[in-house]
Amino acid sequence: MLYICKLLNNKPTMPAFLNKAQNNMIVAETLIDSDILITSAHPAYYAAFLSIKYVLAHFGGMDYDKQEKCKNEKGSHNYLSNLALPLMSKLDTETGNDYFVWYNKLKKLRKTADYKPDDIEDDVLKDNLATAKSFMTNIESNFKTA
Amino acid sequence: MMKETIFLLKTLKEWCDRFDGIHVRYAYDTTSEYHIVEVDPESIRRGNEQYQKAELVLWTEFMERYPDSDLLICEPSKANNMSNCLFDSVLCLASEVWMPFLSDYIGVSSVSYLSKRSSYSKLNEYNNIYDYALAA
Numbered sequence A: 001m002l003y004i005c006k007l008l009n010n011k012p013t014m015p016a017f018l019n020k021a022q023n024n025m026i027v028a029e030t031l032i033d034s035d036i037l038i039t040s041a042h043p044a045y046y047a048a049f050l051s052i053k054y055v056l057a058h059f060g061g062m063d064y065d066k067q068e069k070c071k072n073e074k075g076s077h078n079y080l081s082n083l084a085l086p087l088m089s090k091l092d093t094e095t096g097n098d099y100f101v102w103y104n105k106l107k108k109l110r111k112t113a114d115y116k117p118d119d120i121e122d123d124v125l126k127d128n129l130a131t132a133k134s135f136m137t138n139i140e141s142n143f144k145t146a
Numbered sequence B: 001m002m003k004e005t006i007f008l009l010k011t012l013k014e015w016c017d018r019f020d021g022i023h024v025r026y027a028y029d030t031t032s033e034y035h036i037v038e039v040d041p042e043s044i045r046r047g048n049e050q051y052q053k054a055e056l057v058l059w060t061e062f063m064e065r066y067p068d069s070d071l072l073i074c075e076p077s078k079a080n081n082m083s084n085c086l087f088d089s090v091l092c093l094a095s096e097v098w099m100p101f102l103s104d105y106i107g108v109s110s111v112s113y114l115s116k117r118s119s120y121s122k123l124n125e126y127n128n129i130y131d132y133a134l135a136a
Helices: A002-008 A016-033 A038-059 A064-073 A076-089 A095-117 A122-142 B003-018 B048-067 B093-108 B110-116 B127-135
Strands: B025-027 B032-038 B072-076 B083-087
Touching: A002 B127, A016 A038, A016 A122, A038 A064, A038 A095, A038 A122, A064 A076, A076 A095, A076 B048, A095 A122, A095 B032, A095 B048, A095 B072, B003 B025, B003 B032, B003 B048, B003 B083, B048 B072
Parallel strands: B032 B072
Antiparallel strands: B025 B032, B025 B083
16 A cells, blocks of 8 residues: 555646546556456556546647536546547547557446456456556557647 | 447448458447457458458447447457357357348348358357347
């Protein structure tokens, strides 16, 4: 726990939601390293979701206030992730496809891990962390703020 | 029958017509409430530019038509629960049970296609498909 707290106390040097996303990645990695595998699915997914909020706010013309208002009208996660697809596919077709593949892999596993009693195999959860890393790398390399 | 299922079956049939050598499986995972489409080989999934465009079109159309539903299109993976398999392009699992229903939605030629491709049927292992068909 102390290890996690130290990491989270790093002073953010980047936009808040990207920093939050990266902190969720640190938590997911720490849980995997600590053999608390199934719990890692939750922060791995939220790393992706929060990074989508960052992309929409800084590159999609939809600030965080607008995003908050939208979440009351529709299922916010699907709504926001769908809004970001054109930003990804504009880069190239494969980036657009990978964005949705990786995002939905993370979301599907998170739903199962959080809400269902089903067991999930260890290597599936480790692969899930790799998916989250790929997702974050994609975001960080293609959507940098000045 | 779920409207998402009809839409996906129609699209996947088109993929089978367009991309020679493609293998497509489709299942609805009731645990995660995800429509799951597994595609292989990788040489098509990530090596065929036309396929990649078609995949992006499917993502886009699905989210526009069914914004509250969840879809995953990916390579075959043991992370996916495919026990509720509704279509398999190799086994042509849909051929016998779905035919009367599919013919209403995707046309007679498609049914012929499914029938022609049908070489194997293991329906007893997929009682849930019968349930779907009966409920439709």
